[in-house]
Each structure stands twice: as structure tokens, then as C-alpha cells.
Amino acid sequence: MGLKTGYKLPEQLKKDGMTNPTDEQLNMAMKVATQEYYAILFLYKANCHKYREVIEEMEIVVLSKQDPFPKSVTDAWQLLT
Numbered sequence: 001m002g003l004k005t006g007y008k009l010p011e012q013l014k015k016d017g018m019t020n021p022t023d024e025q026l027n028m029a030m031k032v033a034t035q036e037y038y039a040i041l042f043l044y045k046a047n048c049h050k051y052r053e054v055i056e057e058m059e060i061v062v063l064s065k066q067d068p069f070p071k072s073v074t075d076a077w078q079l080l081t
Contacts, residue, residue, distance in 0.1 A: 009026070009029055009030060009033055013025075013026075013029060032071070035071060035072045035073070036069065036070075036071055036072075038072075038073050039069060039070040039071060039072050039073050039075060039076040040069050040070075040076075042073050042076040042077070043055060043058070043069070043070070043076050043079070043080070046080055051080050054079060054080065
């Protein structure tokens, strides 16, 4: 698919005020970014006919510059059940 997790991680850390993060902070941020990536991927691979309303509602929220996406695959699964 060509998707990469964490490719904007240094930029995001700078926005969060971490100009010189430690290796531990980078590793933790990468773990969080990876979990969010898998959660979003899980949602978009779900049955689009069955869960169309949930996904469309989330896309509308994204257009208003908010972050409605779940932070883990477990959260994504719970959103769909």
C-alpha cells in the first residue's frame, strides 16, 4: 500500500514542544502513532456498506479539523460493535 507509520513524527513532536526528544520519547511516540495507524486502517477495511454511517460521520468531523479516530484497534472494534 505504500503507507508508512510515523513519517511525520519529528514534525509532530516539534509542534508538541519536544525539540530534542530522547530515544525513549521517540519510541513511545512511534508506538502511539503505529496504534493509531492500525486503528484507522481497521476502520477503512471494515465492511463499508454495513458501517457506512459511522465512517461518514467520522469523515465529516475530520473536515471540521477535529480528530475523531480511535487510538487503538480495540477502540476501533468497539466503535463498530
